[in-house]
Amino acid sequence: MSDPVDKLVTFLAKRDGIDKLVKTFQYVSKLVHYHVEPTRPDLAGRFKQWEVASGLSRKAFRTGRFLTGFNALRRNPGPSETFRLLAVLANAGEMVYFFFDHFLWLSRIGVLEARLARRMSFVSAFGESFGYVFFIVGDLILIREGVRKERELRQRKGGGETASLDEGIGKIRADRVMRLMGVAANVADLFIALADIEPNPFCNHTVTLGISGLVSAWAGWYRNWPS
Numbered sequence: 001m002s003d004p005v006d007k008l009v010t011f012l013a014k015r016d017g018i019d020k021l022v023k024t025f026q027y028v029s030k031l032v033h034y035h036v037e038p039t040r041p042d043l044a045g046r047f048k049q050w051e052v053a054s055g056l057s058r059k060a061f062r063t064g065r066f067l068t069g070f071n072a073l074r075r076n077p078g079p080s081e082t083f084r085l086l087a088v089l090a091n092a093g094e095m096v097y098f099f100f101d102h103f104l105w106l107s108r109i110g111v112l113e114a115r116l117a118r119r120m121s122f123v124s125a126f127g128e129s130f131g132y133v134f135f136i137v138g139d140l141i142l143i144r145e146g147v148r149k150e151r152e153l154r155q156r157k158g159g160g161e162t163a164s165l166d167e168g169i170g171k172i173r174a175d176r177v178m179r180l181m182g183v184a185a186n187v188a189d190l191f192i193a194l195a196d197i198e199p200n201p202f203c204n205h206t207v208t209l210g211i212s213g214l215v216s217a218w219a220g221w222y223r224n225w226p227s
Contacts, residue, residue: 007226019061020220026054027213034206059105066098069131086138093131100124125196132186132193139179139186146172146179178223185219188212 011017037044069091104120195203
């Protein structure tokens with residue numbers, strides 16, 4: 001698949017694809033609102049509405065998403081005890097995040113009482129940050145193992161083997177890039193979650209939230225873009 005329009009259509013057909021597009025809208029509008037608010041409050045208000053609408057839309061798209069983690073554990077819990085434990089902890093946190101995010105969305109749109117929003121936001125963000133920590137640890141372990149395997153292949157390549165080893169090295173490098181994108185996205189989203197759990201001047205600053213959101217969104221674009 002080489003046509004860029006075909007790739008875009010395939011990308012947007014995925015739930016993760018449309019989520020990353022709308023996430024880009026959400027955090028670009030947040031940064032624009034912050035930039036123009038002192039001089040153009042009328043324009044800033046429009047971008048604020050776009051940010052809020054994008055955030056609510058993303059929550060609607062994530063309906064039932066908590067089942068993804070459950071299915072991942074059921075289908076492929078991991079190759080070893082260490083990875084099975086990391087998978088359980090990471091996916092459990094993510095399932096809590098997506099499950100309580102449903103109630104946060106319902107309280108934000110007025111179906112449930114608005115007073116529940118803060119509590120649901122805290123529980124959802126706590127589960128999210130808990131899961132991200134273990135996803136990051138798992139990816140870093142696999143990146144380290146990939147580096148070790150690549151060194152082994154390079155040593156064997158020095159002994160005369162070439163084609164199959166080059167292919168193996170290429171696969172390891174491609175996997176490393178994807179995992180680094182995953183780490184970048186999870187670290188960025190961790191900053192956003194911490195702003196809900198433990199508000200502080202750094203994590204809650206609009207620029208920090210905006211840049212973190214865009215790093216996460218664009219890393220997701222890279223990982224989900226059709227090859």
